[in-house]
Amino acid sequence: MVTAKVWVLKKHFEGFPKTSDFELKQIELPNLKDGEVLLESVFLSVDPYMRPYSRRDMKEGDIMIGTQVARIVESKNPVFKEGVFVVARGGWRTHFISDGKDLQLLPSGWPESLPKSLALGTIGMPGLTAYFGLLKVCKIKPGDTVLVNAAAGAVGSVVGQLAKIGGCKVVGSAGSDDKVAYLKKINFDEAFNYKTVQSLDEALRKASPDGYDCFFDNVGGEFATAAIKQMKKYGRIAICGAISQYNESLPQKGPYVQVPMLFKELQMEGFIVTRWDSHREEGLKALLKWVVEGKVKYCEHVTEGFMNMPMAFIGMLKGENIGKAVVKV
Numbered sequence: 001m002v003t004a005k006v007w008v009l010k011k012h013f014e015g016f017p018k019t020s021d022f023e024l025k026q027i028e029l030p031n032l033k034d035g036e037v038l039l040e041s042v043f044l045s046v047d048p049y050m051r052p053y054s055r056r057d058m059k060e061g062d063i064m065i066g067t068q069v070a071r072i073v074e075s076k077n078p079v080f081k082e083g084v085f086v087v088a089r090g091g092w093r094t095h096f097i098s099d100g101k102d103l104q105l106l107p108s109g110w111p112e113s114l115p116k117s118l119a120l121g122t123i124g125m126p127g128l129t130a131y132f133g134l135l136k137v138c139k140i141k142p143g144d145t146v147l148v149n150a151a152a153g154a155v156g157s158v159v160g161q162l163a164k165i166g167g168c169k170v171v172g173s174a175g176s177d178d179k180v181a182y183l184k185k186i187n188f189d190e191a192f193n194y195k196t197v198q199s200l201d202e203a204l205r206k207a208s209p210d211g212y213d214c215f216f217d218n219v220g221g222e223f224a225t226a227a228i229k230q231m232k233k234y235g236r237i238a239i240c241g242a243i244s245q246y247n248e249s250l251p252q253k254g255p256y257v258q259v260p261m262l263f264k265e266l267q268m269e270g271f272i273v274t275r276w277d278s279h280r281e282e283g284l285k286a287l288l289k290w291v292v293e294g295k296v297k298y299c300e301h302v303t304e305g306f307m308n309m310p311m312a313f314i315g316m317l318k319g320e321n322i323g324k325a326v327v328k329v
Ligand SMILES: NC(=O)C1=CN([C@@H]2O[C@H](COP(=O)(O)OP(=O)(O)OC[C@H]3O[C@@H](n4cnc5c(N)ncnc54)[C@H](OP(=O)(O)O)[C@@H]3O)[C@@H](O)[C@H]2O)C=CC1
Pocket: 047, 048, 049, 125, 126, 129, 150, 151, 152, 153, 154, 155, 156, 173, 174, 175, 176, 179, 218, 219, 239, 240, 241, 242, 243, 244, 245, 271, 272, 273, 274, 316, 317, 318, 319, 320, 321, 323, 324, 325
C-alpha cells in the first residue's frame, strides 16, 4: 500500500493566492489493476493557468490541477515499463495511478545529461506555446521586430530565442534588473525593466523607434495598451496570456484597442497551445534539437520539496522565477 501526499484547494483564491488556501492531505492508493501503472512525481510544474483555471474547473476540496514528470515505479501495463519517465497530468500529488491513456513519453533522443524537468518547460508545454504562437499566430519573418513581455519566464524566454533564430530583432520586458541581464545574456537585442522605467511608452519607443511588427503578449493590461500604440501598420499581436489580470478581483477597465487597431490595420489573435496538438511531436523535436545544439538556452527556478508547492506557485505569480518554475520532490 502506498500513501500519496496531495495538495488540495482548500479555499478558492480571492485576489492573490495565499498558503492558507491550500491544504496538504494524505491518500492511501489501492493496489494496481491490470492495465494500470503507479507513478512517483519527480518534478512538478507550477504555472500561471492554475490561477484562472482553478476558478473555472475546480471546487473547494479538489486536488490542485497540474502536470509533472513522473517515474513509473510499478506497472501492470505492457506499454509502460518500470523506471520509465513520462509527463502526466496527475495534479499536485507525490504518487498516483494511471491507466496510461494520458501519459506522454519524453521525446525520443532525450540525452541522459539533459534535465528531465525541461519536459515541463523549454521542451514541453511552455516551449510549444512559444513555438506555435510565434510561427502560426505572429507568423514571424526575418527582419521583423518582435516584442515579448514576461520575457524572462518559461514562455517568454523561448519566444525571444526562437524569434532570434528566425532572423528577427527581439525586445523583451521583465520585472527585475536580474531578469533584464538574463535577457541580454540569451541574445535579446533590447530589454528593459517595466517596473522601474519612467514611462512604458518611452521605453518601448527607445527599444525600437520604428515600432513593432509582432507583439507576443503574455501579460495584457497596461503593458498591452502601451504596446498596441507602437505597433507598425499591419502588425500581428498574439494574445498568449493575461497574467496581469489573473489575480484581479474586479475586471480592469479600458483604454480600449479598437481605434489603434483600426488606424494601423492590426491583427490580434488569442490562442491556446493545444490547438496544435496534432503537431506536438514536430514542435518538441525542434525544441529538443535547438536545446541540444545550444541554440536555445534554458534556465529553471527550482524549488526543493513537495511541501513547498504552494510557495513555489505563489512565488512564480510574484515574479520570483527566471525561466521555468518547477518543484523538485
Ligand atoms: N495560451 C496558451 O496556450 C498558454 C499561455 N500561457 C500564458 O503565458 C504567460 C506566461 O506563462 P509562463 O511562461 O508559464 O510563466 P512565467 O514563467 O513567465 O511566470 C510568470 C511571470 O509573469 C510575470 N508577472 C506576474 N504577474 C505579473 C503582472 N501583474 N504584470 C506583469 N507581469 C507579471 C512575472 O514576471 P515579471 O517579473 O517579468 O513580472 C512572472 O515571473 C501567462 O500569461 C500564461 O497564462 C502559458 C502557457 C500556455
